[in-house]
Amino acid sequence: MSDMKPNIAAAKAALSHIEMDESPVTIRNKSRDFFWYSPVLKAEMDHLEADFVVNPKSEAEVIEVLKVCYAHDVPVTMRGGGTGNYGQAMPLAGGCVMHITGMNRIKEIGQGYVIAEPGIIIKELDAELKEKSGQELRMFPSTYSQASLGGFVAGGSGGVGSANWGALRDLGNINRLRIVTMEAEPRVLEFTGEELHRVSHAYGTNGIITELEMPLAPAYDWVEMFVRFDTFRAATEFAGTLTKEPGILIKLASVYGAPIAHKYFQRVKAHVTEDDHLCGLMVAPQSMDGFLTLLARFDEGEVIYRSDDVVWDRHPGPIYEYGWNHTTLRALKFEKDLTYLQVRYGGDVDKVMAASEAFADKLYMHLEVMREGGGISFAGLPIVQPMSKAELDQLVADHEAMGCMIFNPHRYTLEEGGRQSADQRQLDFKREADPKGLLNPGKMITWDEPDFDYSDMYSYKGILPKPEAAE
Amino acid sequence: MSDMKPNIAAAKAALSHIEMDESPVTIRNKSRDFFWYSPVLKAEMDHLEADFVVNPKSEAEVIEVLKVCYAHDVPVTMRGGGTGNYGQAMPLAGGCVMHITGMNRIKEIGQGYVIAEPGIIIKELDAELKEKSGQELRMFPSTYSQASLGGFVAGGSGGVGSANWGALRDLGNINRLRIVTMEAEPRVLEFTGEELHRVSHAYGTNGIITELEMPLAPAYDWVEMFVRFDTFRAATEFAGTLTKEPGILIKLASVYGAPIAHKYFQRVKAHVTEDDHLCGLMVAPQSMDGFLTLLARFDEGEVIYRSDDVVWDRHPGPIYEYGWNHTTLRALKFEKDLTYLQVRYGGDVDKVMAASEAFADKLYMHLEVMREGGGISFAGLPIVQPMSKAELDQLVADHEAMGCMIFNPHRYTLEEGGRQSADQRQLDFKREADPKGLLNPGKMITWDEPDFDYSDMYSYKGILPKPEAAE
Numbered sequence A, B: 001m002s003d004m005k006p007n008i009a010a011a012k013a014a015l016s017h018i019e020m021d022e023s024p025v026t027i028r029n030k031s032r033d034f035f036w037y038s039p040v041l042k043a044e045m046d047h048l049e050a051d052f053v054v055n056p057k058s059e060a061e062v063i064e065v066l067k068v069c070y071a072h073d074v075p076v077t078m079r080g081g082g083t084g085n086y087g088q089a090m091p092l093a094g095g096c097v098m099h100i101t102g103m104n105r106i107k108e109i110g111q112g113y114v115i116a117e118p119g120i121i122i123k124e125l126d127a128e129l130k131e132k133s134g135q136e137l138r139m140f141p142s143t144y145s146q147a148s149l150g151g152f153v154a155g156g157s158g159g160v161g162s163a164n165w166g167a168l169r170d171l172g173n174i175n176r177l178r179i180v181t182m183e184a185e186p187r188v189l190e191f192t193g194e195e196l197h198r199v200s201h202a203y204g205t206n207g208i209i210t211e212l213e214m215p216l217a218p219a220y221d222w223v224e225m226f227v228r229f230d231t232f233r234a235a236t237e238f239a240g241t242l243t244k245e246p247g248i249l250i251k252l253a254s255v256y257g258a259p260i261a262h263k264y265f266q267r268v269k270a271h272v273t274e275d276d277h278l279c280g281l282m283v284a285p286q287s288m289d290g291f292l293t294l295l296a297r298f299d300e301g302e303v304i305y306r307s308d309d310v311v312w313d314r315h316p317g318p319i320y321e322y323g324w325n326h327t328t329l330r331a332l333k334f335e336k337d338l339t340y341l342q343v344r345y346g347g348d349v350d351k352v353m354a355a356s357e358a359f360a361d362k363l364y365m366h367l368e369v370m371r372e373g374g375g376i377s378f379a380g381l382p383i384v385q386p387m388s389k390a391e392l393d394q395l396v397a398d399h400e401a402m403g404c405m406i407f408n409p410h411r412y413t414l415e416e417g418g419r420q421s422a423d424q425r426q427l428d429f430k431r432e433a434d435p436k437g438l439l440n441p442g443k444m445i446t447w448d449e450p451d452f453d454y455s456d457m458y459s460y461k462g463i464l465p466k467p468e469a470a471e
């Protein structure tokens, strides 16, 4: 890509019949996502801006955009809700941002599945599913009210519902994806089975999703709760045990180590002390008897809030907006310099406790419990004290030395946010589907630099120069 | 109980306004269940017969029966579908059999739960649930078409659905039970939480269930399949891995070691060889893509039958009638002297394989995979070659020596069919609810003989004498 000269003007002219944003403010806004969560990414990406933004309403228009941009060597970066927190949706090399939320129809609702367009906002999809069929998506990101279905599949990993159904990438959690390639004549492909992984969580680097078939679960009036514990271990053990119980149906099991709730959860503050550890939970109403029975088996553990019986003066809002990356968001509102990590501890409470103790002066523990192949896994999103990039890198290394896997949220590439190695299926498919390397350039290291050694953060060579540097 | 003299005639007279069976054939039939599955139980129980059988239609009539029988020292043994296979429903001391299938109303269907009377046949309940609400019970015994809901909760342990939801006793799988005690003035009690375990799987020894609130799951058009494997290990590993996948929704995962399918499954025989090992599966339609993807990751594994695309000349019928105790039933139809065991191997495939090899000349392996606290458990119902009671006892001991837990199906007491120790909650509640010990006498050892040492099979002293002995 980096050697090509995009002909922006020609592409814009050829696409003039498709809805385009003209206001510079809108173009700038639609070139940004939640990258600023990371101080590291903020320093690298704050200046990025697309040359133009198109808003296609149909697959035919998507095809046209891809064909035209291909012809004129213009990079294309997709944007759904723009809530990604690794700069996934940000156009490193400028060019075209394709904003897809206008392509948002529900095509079919069946028993156990839905077929929809990628731009639909997940909360709106769920509302219609619930009304029409008593069903809902198995899982959603905590950015429920803003995120698009396609953006979740292309950029997300799991969320509220993963306590029951596992991660988005687990077999059975996506049924079918329809894809458009970026070639002289874009092709439309349908993927199922192993082929799904070519494009799921690929940041739109190798194909554009134009239709999704997703499995559904029954919609219940989930009872949302905060449960207080005296120790972090007790809260963690309870959340883990709860998630393991096969007969108790839950949707969310978060653990907020002290002092997170008291310090950052404004409407919870009055009900906890600095030393209280909380679980944030969503439990099916028909599982409340089993839930309360389990809770009573734990010495500590006190339900301080129930959504089906709110006695607090100020309603705390939906519990899922305390979990997953919303925990970090709430902390950032109070302390702008805080940062965070994404850690996988596995299913072992002792390992969680060891990390909690080892890094007690550097971070506050926050866990999300997920079902994972025959067991559970504690996914950590600890809130990290302000520190330099070098210190943060050290903290990552220290975690890895303890056997904790890090998905580094301070990187914008697929590999660095994942397992630091090529996903061969994604790379192979990019060769087929995006021969010019125009789709979301700079996000797949192995496309640009197959021999990259991961000793330091990857810097895409084609990234737009920073204003100072450009002067 | 054993010292009391039941006044049968007085009790019958006092209950004459309640429906009673008069035909000796009916009385004999309603005094028997599937005890004959076990050659050991057959030898001990074949002669048992109630003095009379009542068929109450309401809780008020249940209360009357209990009150009258209490007054006249008449033992009362409950009967639902009479499909229990440990003689649970058989009146060891004669007296009254209370047949409850006339008390079979559905009282309320809600989102995620149902409230019903105990006598309803499970298949009929599910049909109505599905029609009215798109829901079904989480699990059912393979005797679906004959078993009652109350009999399942009082006498069963799990079944089709346990691959997802775990065992009936797991927290959350029963929500509420309404109970009538056997006292001078019977009391009506409502149990939830820990109290459920007083009476669930208590064989009606300490209270009569008159209403149940059960959690529901969505009803899907489950795809039923047989999948063929070359080795027992491969079939076992596949069934285990499948059950562990959080995103693939299944209802049944059975493994039939060779030569079970060829030898005993009449309509399957033509499609397998003597050396083929089968999995019998029920998979949600929306999980078929994930399922087939997983299957393709296993070298072997060939779908030979799918209920959504039947190409066999003769329809094999529902897959669940091949699983759980139906496997044994099918074998018994061919070889009357065969017997069986109930084994828990835990989640470790190697332990299953070790048992399979150690006992290769004595049994054919049959497994049911269940979800169990954070993992899975292989529940074995191996088909055992004809052998004497002493040899069978030795086989049990050999299993236990390998660390396999046995739930002995050749015993009629709660303790011997379970963990060979008192269930203190059940015993304590029997003291309260059945002070005269009239409910299903002889089934709870710890009530009769607290110091029993389990060195040999328990023989209830009050059991009706065998005809020869009686002469």
Ligand SMILES: Cc1cc2nc3c(=O)[nH]c(=O)nc-3n(C[C@H](O)[C@H](O)[C@H](O)COP(=O)(O)OP(=O)(O)OC[C@H]3O[C@@H](n4cnc5c(N)ncnc54)[C@H](O)[C@@H]3O)c2cc1C
Pocket (backbone or CB within 6 Å): A033, A034, A077, A078, A079, A080, A081, A082, A083, A084, A085, A088, A089, A100, A118, A119, A140, A141, A142, A143, A146, A147, A148, A149, A150, A151, A152, A153, A154, A155, A156, A157, A158, A159, A160, A202, A203, A204, A205, A207, A208, A209, A210, A324, A325, A326, A329, A440
């Ligand atoms: C507060 C907060 C909480 C979050 N919680 C979660 C969480 O619980 N779980 C989770 O997984 N993530 C979470 N995230 C990350 C993000 O919100 C989600 O992944 C979300 O689903 C992204 O959807 P979106 O529509 O905003 O995608 P965008 O940010 O618009 O896009 C995400 C990626 O997908 C690509 N893309 C978008 N549409 C398409 C398409 N049609 N075809 C191909 N590629 C496409 C984009 O180019 C980009 O690379 C959170 C982020 C924040 C800021």
Ligand SMILES: Cc1cc2nc3c(=O)[nH]c(=O)nc-3n(C[C@H](O)[C@H](O)[C@H](O)COP(=O)(O)OP(=O)(O)OC[C@H]3O[C@@H](n4cnc5c(N)ncnc54)[C@H](O)[C@@H]3O)c2cc1C
Pocket (backbone or CB within 6 Å): B033, B034, B077, B078, B079, B080, B081, B082, B083, B084, B085, B088, B089, B100, B118, B140, B141, B142, B143, B146, B147, B148, B149, B150, B151, B152, B153, B154, B155, B156, B157, B158, B159, B160, B202, B203, B204, B205, B207, B208, B209, B210, B324, B325, B326, B329, B440
């Ligand atoms: C071929 C076959 C397959 C089977 N498969 C399974 C299986 O998959 N899973 C499983 O768990 N079991 C299984 N069983 C055992 C049995 O079929 C089930 O447990 C079934 O649910 C029993 O229901 P029922 O109505 O026939 O009970 P019954 O046999 O009539 O009664 C069972 C016990 O409950 C008591 N009881 C009945 N009603 C009440 C009441 N209202 N209040 C209090 N006590 C009561 C009886 O006294 C008796 O002790 C199987 C048996 C056979 C023969």
